[in-house]
Amino acid sequence: DQQVKQNSPSLSVQEGRISILNCDYTNSMFDYFLWYKKYPAEGPTFLISISSIKDKNEDGRFTVFLNKSAKHLSLHIVPSQPGDSAVYFCAATSGGATNKLIFGTGTLLAVQP
Amino acid sequence: NAGVMQNPRHLVRRRGQEARLRCSPMKGHSHVYWYRQLPEEGLKFMVYLQKENIIDESGMPKERFSAEFPKEGPSILRIQQVVRGDSAAYFCASSQKGLGIHEQFFGPGTRLTVL
Numbered sequence: 454d455q456q457v458k459q460n461s462p463s464l465s466v467q468e469g470r471i472s473i474l475n476c477d478y479t480n481s482m483f484d485y486f487l488w489y490k491k492y493p494a495e496g497p498t499f500l501i502s503i504s505s506i507k508d509k510n511e512d513g514r515f516t517v518f519l520n521k522s523a524k525h526l527s528l529h530i531v532p533s534q535p536g537d538s539a540v541y542f543c544a545a546t547s548g549g550a551t552n553k554l555i556f557g558t559g560t561l562l563a564v565q566p
Numbered sequence: 567n568a569g570v571m572q573n574p575r576h577l578v579r580r581r582g583q584e585a586r587l588r589c590s591p592m593k594g595h596s597h598v599y600w601y602r603q604l605p606e607e608g609l610k611f612m613v614y615l616q617k618e619n620i621i622d623e624s625g626m627p628k629e630r631f632s633a634e635f636p637k638e639g640p641s642i643l644r645i646q647q648v649v650r651g652d653s654a655a656y657f658c659a660s661s662q663k664g665l666g667i668h669e670q671f672f673g674p675g676t677r678l679t680v681l
Contacts, residue, residue: 554599556608
């Protein structure tokens with residue numbers, strides 16, 4: 454049962470344009486969402502997060518939008534840069550005593566120069 | 567200001583041997599998580615530990631796998647009698663203690679290959 458889904462395995466974008474990565478979830482108990490970026494042979498790097506009480510969080514070129522009614526979140530990167538090329542993972546947690554993260558399967562972003 | 571450290575980075579074992587993976591959390595972090603990433607998949611939660619305590623091991627196979635986080639020293643993920651299906655990247659993450667703290671910071675991973 455995949456509780457966090459990233460339906461696009463890959464995305465290709467031109468340098469300078471906007472990259473939009475999508476994520477859907479099924480568990481209504483999730484109350485915090487995170488995006489991680491991962492290069493090959495490295496660990497995931499935390500990018501940005503959002504609490505379920507908000508619908509938008511912005512940090513520089515990165516903005517995360519949350520639509521709770523649709524159980525959907527998206528990560529916008531603008532402008533996209535070649536160094537952004539990596540696998541992006543969406544993750545969710547319901548907090549509580551564990552705070553374990555449930556990850557999607559990732560989207561490979563390729564930013565073309 | 568070192569991040570999460572994991573060693574070894576690469577580990578090769580033959581079927582039936584034991585694998586020991588080590589994780590040192592970031593300074594000031596008292597929570598450690600282990601995740602496993604199989605090829606072409608996302609990361610899957612295995613176990614959550616605080617110093618000397620296993621808080622949640624719901625994602626860890628019941629047999630052959632164990633984890634500890636002693637009072638002194640790194641957290642250890644131990645896999646006994648490894649099988650080919652254990653080949654994966656194992657990531658450790660750490661976080662600070664506190665309500666509302668959700669961000670976890672990951673180490674570079676240990677890539678286990680079972681021959």
